[in-house]
Amino acid sequence: MTLPTDKPRAAAGTLRGGPRRRRVRTGVPLPLLIPALLGLAFLIVPLIALLVRTPWHSLPTQLTSPDVWQALRLSLICATLATGVSLVIGVPLAWLLARVDFPGRGLVRALVTLPLVLPPVVGGVALLMALGRNGIVGQWLDSWFGITLPFTTAGVVIAEAFVAMPFLVISVEGTLRAADPRYEEAAATLGASRFTAFRRVTLPLIAPGIAAGAVLAWARALGEFGATITFAGNFPGRTQTMPLAVYLALQSDPEAAIALSLVLLAVSIAVLAGLRDRWMSAG
Amino acid sequence: MTRTARRTRRPLPHAAGAAAALLALSACSSGSGSSAKPDSSGPGKLSGEVTVFAAASLKESFTTLGEQFEKEHPGTKVTFSFGGSDSLAASITGGAPADVFASASPRTMRIVTDAGDASGTPAAFVRNELEIATLPGNPGKISSLQDLTEAGRKVVLCDKEVPCGAAAQKALAASRLELTPVSYEQDVKAAITKVELKEADAAVVYKTDVRAAGDKVEGVEFPESADAVNDYPIALLKDARNAEAAKAFIALVRSADGQKVLTGAGFLKP
Numbered sequence: 001m002t003l004p005t006d007k008p009r010a011a012a013g014t015l016r017g018g019p020r021r022r023r024v025r026t027g028v029p030l031p032l033l034i035p036a037l038l039g040l041a042f043l044i045v046p047l048i049a050l051l052v053r054t055p056w057h058s059l060p061t062q063l064t065s066p067d068v069w070q071a072l073r074l075s076l077i078c079a080t081l082a083t084g085v086s087l088v089i090g091v092p093l094a095w096l097l098a099r100v101d102f103p104g105r106g107l108v109r110a111l112v113t114l115p116l117v118l119p120p121v122v123g124g125v126a127l128l129m130a131l132g133r134n135g136i137v138g139q140w141l142d143s144w145f146g147i148t149l150p151f152t153t154a155g156v157v158i159a160e161a162f163v164a165m166p167f168l169v170i171s172v173e174g175t176l177r178a179a180d181p182r183y184e185e186a187a188a189t190l191g192a193s194r195f196t197a198f199r200r201v202t203l204p205l206i207a208p209g210i211a212a213g214a215v216l217a218w219a220r221a222l223g224e225f226g227a228t229i230t231f232a233g234n235f236p237g238r239t240q241t242m243p244l245a246v247y248l249a250l251q252s253d254p255e256a257a258i259a260l261s262l263v264l265l266a267v268s269i270a271v272l273a274g275l276r277d278r279w280m281s282a283g
Numbered sequence: 284m285t286r287t288a289r290r291t292r293r294p295l296p297h298a299a300g301a302a303a304a305l306l307a308l309s310a311c312s313s314g315s316g317s318s319a320k321p322d323s324s325g326p327g328k329l330s331g332e333v334t335v336f337a338a339a340s341l342k343e344s345f346t347t348l349g350e351q352f353e354k355e356h357p358g359t360k361v362t363f364s365f366g367g368s369d370s371l372a373a374s375i376t377g378g379a380p381a382d383v384f385a386s387a388s389p390r391t392m393r394i395v396t397d398a399g400d401a402s403g404t405p406a407a408f409v410r411n412e413l414e415i416a417t418l419p420g421n422p423g424k425i426s427s428l429q430d431l432t433e434a435g436r437k438v439v440l441c442d443k444e445v446p447c448g449a450a451a452q453k454a455l456a457a458s459r460l461e462l463t464p465v466s467y468e469q470d471v472k473a474a475i476t477k478v479e480l481k482e483a484d485a486a487v488v489y490k491t492d493v494r495a496a497g498d499k500v501e502g503v504e505f506p507e508s509a510d511a512v513n514d515y516p517i518a519l520l521k522d523a524r525n526a527e528a529a530k531a532f533i534a535l536v537r538s539a540d541g542q543k544v545l546t547g548a549g550f551l552k553p
Contacts, residue, residue, distance in 0.1 A: 128482065133482050134481035134482065233477070234466050235466050249444075251367060251369035251444040
């Protein structure tokens, strides 16, 4: 966020450790440049359009309505909780995939990343079948503990974690593979148990990768829509996150939808920009 | 010399490929219309594609009517987009390529007519009444709208922004009941699905949806539904690319044959 101080630091980092690159300044071939610019425009123009069409005059009233804050607060809380859940169960999973050689590891890795490519609404249906009141696990949760997850804030967190955790696992696993296992082995020869070695040696070593994965997962959770509306439903203050509020506002009040989208866009940009220099590039 | 020449030329096929991909992408959105040109093989003979945007609650009956239409007019193809009336209306005013719009409420139809996207005046073709959908056998012994307000009941309503939700609010207001659902679903099908999956104990939906769901849910009628009957208007759209066939489809919907299919699905005559 303090760009002037961050930039030189990043630049210094590349100067110190980064590989030296030859500067090729002449001759960006036109057949590359044109599609590249098209690609850039394709990604950016819709966002600019959002800004152009924003009802600036009514924005203050739109954004100070309690409904918006309720949805935004819920979004932030749920995305953070989902990231927390992903950290607690995702980091050990990534460790397992990176460090333990077991049969079928490739298959497990593919299954772990499946939610990345699965349409989120399919994820929501799957969660309903598993954890719904009538689901294969959910019916026992209901009859034994009286816990039902659909239509609850916990359901939102679960839906978001389901969709976001693979980002964390992939990021952490990649960092673990790049990290030298000899440090852990050295710790083990010095008498540390495997868990102590993980906690004291491996974790600090891969912290940047974990942070990068957590940021990605958080951002993904914040934007999650399909799984949430399918699994957790839509109730203001309890399960209505910002993306749901945007979608339903679009049905009757496009101006409100644009204003809400703008907030979500601003939050996303702030997070990515604020954390990028510190963590993302390190991962 | 030759090397640099080759190097600069290489990316060309890729660029051409990208351009072709872009062209294909843009063609997707408008390409379906090219087949919709009326056939000149004979006067009055219909052909081509008719695109009908219709309220989610019309899904079953309109699918039947679409098949009937294709059978009566060989060479035609009826394509449907079913969804919440409001999002359909938003798509149409946003330029979606549709020939006919059948909405679940006059309010949503007005979004389209106000934007000047309808051709002519929309006509009401059916009406729909609300009903409570509960689990088969009605294990919660729900017999009235009031029963839904009891604590501990998981009830889902449609969101107030969509017609079935607006109608439910009207019925609740008419009977002076406060009902806090567990969720406001985005359309009527999503609401009844939550009951079918046994995630919710009850949903306030259209009578037609209860009938369409068969024995997966049980319907409970309630008198207040009379205060919240929805008119369904249908209209030809101004930018229809196959206006002749679209008009014929609307005529079929409004004909005695069409009305038979619709009342068979639980709709009321307008």
